[in-house]
Amino acid sequence: MQHWLTTIPPLVVLLLVGLVVFVESIGVPFPGEIVLVAAALAASQHKISAGPFAIALAAVLGAAIGDSIGYGLGHRYGDRLFGWLERRFPKHVNADVLAYAEHVFQRYGVVAVFFGRFVALLRIFAGPLSGSLRMHYTRFLPANVLGAICWAGGTAYLVYYLGAAAETYLKNFSYAGLAVAIFLGIIASTLLRRRLERNVQEYAELRRAAD
Template identity: 40%
Template structure:
């Protein structure tokens, strides 16, 4: 999904577009929810066609509601869903093991801080349910992470949009350029860190796959064994 399309959706559908993209990403579908939040906030700051408080509230609600949906999907039928549809949403054996490792080591903090990390933002709620994280702990970490993430990103992007409105489009271009560079650098750092996490997860859980997945779909075990050979 291109930035132009996201901007068009926001200009056309406003808060509904922000809610849908963030909620679906939080549910476990890899969509640009964070980009939608930033784009909507910049749009609000530069045009005043949307209210920034409403954007932050909608984004918070979408993040919390979407994550709760992802949690219950993971808890109720996560194994079967991953075995059948995991490849569609890019949730493979390695991500399952990393999720299992992170929840075993860090618990609720994964849900809170995962809201600020691209890969975990999409899958953390589903993995929390799949790994049977207690509902009360999940709900508290999820609500706190959703509100802090939405308010923080909305305020920063709104300030950028407001500066662009008063000082000219150059400020927006510079700000977006810096954001792009930081995003690329962050992705590279995350990729290296993910590789380390995969090694640690493999060492902690040398058995193939995830218990919830292998029980639901034995065929996944044979595929995973083939990858390990």
């Protein structure tokens, strides 16, 4: 992904970051975080002529606008939208996943909208579910925008400066530090994904037992 981004103009990179995050925020399983991280890392290594602010701004706009459109779609079409997502993306969207996500948003409301931005599963469903559950838009919008700023801005700047620091470090030492960082990152993301999968499974079992 990073190598491919270096082959296209910087403006197209920014548009791509915003577009992919936008589509993901509407409710379609797209690799928004992967594209954002790849762009920020390429910028930190001066492989593309874009700074962290431009990348963060593109992602923030894509996230905030996409979530708002997702909210509108969920509010108007509800179950029809989720049924379409189940048919098109059965590996990512199914009855158990939707039930767990709905449970989280019903229980935590705007808090789930904000913190859900940092979790891939909840990030996809934040807008559509909030609209489907009839959350007031005046409550949804501030949490949506603030979450987009913190997630997109935080990710862009963190990856950018960590990438710059790693490049300086590796010039003087070795690739051992980068290998350790990648290894720890893989472990952390794997543990988070497995924990989320367990939560979905446990909630599905509770629902079946109740039925």
